[in-house]
Amino acid sequence: MWRDHDFRRLWVGQAASQLGEQASLVVLPLFAVLTLHADAGQLGALRAVGQAPILLLSLFVGAWVDGWRTRTVMVLTDAGRALALGAAAVAGLLGWLRLPTLLAVAFAVGALSVFFDLAYQASLVRLVKRDQLVRGNSALEGSRSAAQIGGPALGGALVSVLSAPIAVASSAVFFTLSFLSIRRIRRIESVPELSEDPPRVWQRIREGVRFVAGDTSLRTVCLASAAFQFFFAAVMTVYLLFLPRDLHLSGSAVGLALAATGPGALLGSLLAARLPGRFGYGVVLVCAAALGDGVFLAVPALHGSSVVTVPALVAVNFVFGTFSQLVNVTVMAVRQTVTPDGMQGRAAATINFVGMGLTPLGSLLGGLLAQASGTRNCLLLTAAGMLLSPVLMALSPIARLGRTLPAQQALPR
Template identity: 80%
Template sequence: MPVPSAASAEPNSRRPAPSSLWRDADFRRLWVGQTASQLGEHASLVVLPLLAVLTLHASAGELGVLRAVGQAPILLLSLLAGAWVDRWRTRTTMVLTDVGRALALGAVAAAGLFGGLGMPALLALAFAVGALSVFFDVAYQASLVRLVERDHLVRGNSALEGSRSAAQIGGPALGGALVSLLSAPIAAASSALFFALSFLSIRRIRRAETMPERPDRPPRIWRRIQEGLRFVAGDPVLRVVCLASAAFQFSFAAMMTVYLLFLPRELHLSGTVVGLALAAAGPGALLGSLLAARLPSRFGHGTVLVCAATLGDGVFLCVPALHGASAVTVPALLAVGFVFGFGGQLVNVTVMAVRQAVTPDGLQGRAAATITFAGMGLTPLGSLAGGFLAGWWGLRTGLLVAAAGMLLSPVVMALSPLARLGRELPAPHDTPPTAGRANSPDLTRET
């Protein structure tokens, strides 16, 4: 959809100047809502697998299926979410998905309290939460572009990714502790409360979003999806982002499936300690968010991407070597999580800023969704592969193989134009010519 420029916008819809970013009430509401939503999401990502392992005694294969079902909406719905978000209000999308996720996790709590919680119900609810999260994630990324100036996307992304880092600290620790110390229904209910808080904050955003024009013959949804696919596939930078993301997400999903089995069964750690080990990525990611606003402008975006990905992904190769008492393994796991969070967050913020910078306003949602589809769409297959590795080769060997696969991502980036990006963000790229462009005013980019 067209986004009005600062010169033509009404006063109540003008984007805040960089110096007033944190004084802008709508940006703060988005930040608070996104933080709460990420807390709920990260808590549920720990609660549901631990509930399956510790309460329902799920096997390696069943855990792989559970994670794959929760991640399947990324593959099935990302492109649809992108086309939807580019056409409708991002605020509406975010509040509706918050309500839906709160209700879904409330259903987990109710089923647990009444003794009706089993793998079939858990699979269905994990799919519902995953589907709604796809729409929320695409919407909040597109919403940021409508709130801040292009030259300060790194700063805006740094703020939002910093809140996600805080969620990585609190979410897994809270979810693991509640599953271990109290009960699975309470753990699920805690995640539902975070989504309710996100709903209350985001619904208070007052800045009006320009509704898309209604052409006489609006393009079909699949036509709009194809326009997003064509743009990303035709752009050399975004094409590499897709490939690197696919390599990382597949291997990371496999590694996490084995990791969630390796910690309690091979290292004999409690649910609380597992949550803390996962939460250790949060402080590292917080540091990465702070430095992400400075390092690319000093060393170059490409250099930061390759170095940070190599550091963050390679550190997991140390985990299969851990043995012995928790006094040794737990500090090592905390260090691994910190380094992974630091490197991963540098990559996340930098890639997101590059993607937003090269993409015209009317394609922001579809570009984000296409990259999500191409990258994270492979996570269900990765989760299944992780379950297979754990069952066939054992937890230690399977973890080593999956961790080694994560290094494919920095290799792809190092051999591509992405590695040669300098200190300045690239300029927006033109949309590819399409037969229906004249009838698609949402493709008009701000000049």
């Protein structure tokens, strides 16, 4: 597979894109907290605005992506994100970057990321054979793991040592590198042909929703993902306040703690290529979700100096990264295997819509709960809520998936 030049170009582009995205996810909130002195409610609003496009656009983008060349979509969205963050960097250098500008940039980057994420998930199916999907996903998720190592650390260090505008500019550079790599893909994609009287967008959306709702595995993935993403969004909103304000960590220390997710995710990607085939997909999904989500219950117990708290946070994020990535790769392999080619974009969009559509509400909830009950109590409550995801999987037929992937479903007529 690695001898395929087009797959390597996709891999490099996706890695650069993820590095830019991971850096911006730390840079923009830290700029709001450390420079604009945003409170919990304002930080929750900033994160919610950046996540809102998932709820607003996913279904439409999924229906649209199925009829377009994914290379074109990824190239255009990379260019758009680079321009948006580049403009934000210039505004910051000139002293014009304020919270309303930051909100606009977060929304624009979030909207374009919806297009890119759905396109790259569909592109893998068009580039590799079906029996190579697990290895392909493992490679792509491994690159995302590497981005999680460098992105938060780079973003936090640049905000702390240099300035927020330079940190924002670093994300724009990575999106530019992704643009340059993906545009070199030469393989002509086999885009599913539309009939002479193609269905309208709402009909295509309904087809995608019905397909996912009608498949037991995909329906469970939707519900479990929704529970996880809602509470995880709340956790991260409070987490980004808790580390600098309650634990008094610097921007670089916050970046280091968050970056520990990366090596864990890299390990999780490697494990995903082996463990499901040995122990069964269902067992791996339930156990990995329980371990990865449960480790966040240790965070509210942390006190004391950075000499103690930073290594503890590194350990927590490493464990979370390992097992959450193991879940991500395994779930993606199940989804791509059971979904026919002409439904890939819509199936991914439906799962994104249901699974991540509640993240803006989760971010708002985290900010409001932190104001009402304090960051430490809020962290405990929201971290406990994340355990609803493995419970839902354990109570569903997905827990009984064996060592082989389920068969592909037929394309609805």
